[in-house]
Amino acid sequence: MTGGYYSIEQVFHVKAGDFASAGEASSQIKKILKQLGIDSTLVRRVSIAAYEAEMNLVIHSVGGELKLKVTPQSIVVTAEDKGPGIPDIDLAMQEGYSTAPEIARELGFGAGMGLPNIKRCADRLNIQSKVGEGTLLEIYFDIKAR
Ligand SMILES: Nc1ncnc2c1ncn2[C@@H]1O[C@H](COP(=O)(O)OP(=O)(O)O)[C@@H](O)[C@H]1O
Numbered sequence: 001m002t003g004g005y006y007s008i009e010q011v012f013h014v015k016a017g018d019f020a021s022a023g024e025a026s027s028q029i030k031k032i033l034k035q036l037g038i039d040s041t042l043v044r045r046v047s048i049a050a051y052e053a054e055m056n057l058v059i060h061s062v063g064g065e066l067k068l069k070v071t072p073q074s075i076v077v078t079a080e081d082k083g084p085g086i087p088d089i090d091l092a093m094q095e096g097y098s099t100a101p102e103i104a105r106e107l108g109f110g111a112g113m114g115l116p117n118i119k120r121c122a123d124r125l126n127i128q129s130k131v132g133e134g135t136l137l138e139i140y141f142d143i144k145a146r
């Protein structure tokens with residue numbers, strides 16, 4: 001953890017194809033946000049987005065990092081990997097579009113709703129991707145003053 005009061009940053013490593021521990025990083029994120037006293041509706045939105053981003057790292061990437069950054073004003077979840085990248089981001093964002101392999105589909109993944117769900121949950125979403133280089137997802141949530 002870095003920073004001062006109520007500012008944290010935590011990094012989770014997510015392994016490709018590791019369905020046994022898939023979901024652990026996003027449940028840690030949920031736990032941390034609850035402990036910080038974040039509003040439960042916001043915790044739910046962040047947790048859904050973080051889970052979908054984590055599963056995409058497991059299913060579609062060579063593995064990567066899921067990062068949580070919390071300040072008094074905002075929550076940012078980033079998912080970063082080093083490949084294979086997304087050839088057509090607009091297509092990937094469409095509901096129902098999925099390139100998930102059979103092994104993931106057998107486990108119930110591959111509905112093609114992950115990225116649309118992330119977008120729906122977030123206040124802002126930034127996706128950068130380059131084939132052969134990797135993908136960066138930045139998911140922003142505003143914390144409103146209570
Ligand atoms: N980190 C990633 N690396 C490479 N491709 C990705 C990544 N995340 C998503 N994709 C691509 O975007 C598609 C849509 O993702 P998503 O909406 O989460 O659906 P699903 O995971 O069910 O396939 C995936 O099928 C895949 O082709």
Ligand SMILES: [Mg+2]
Nearest residue numbers: 055056114115
């Ligand atoms: Mg997905």
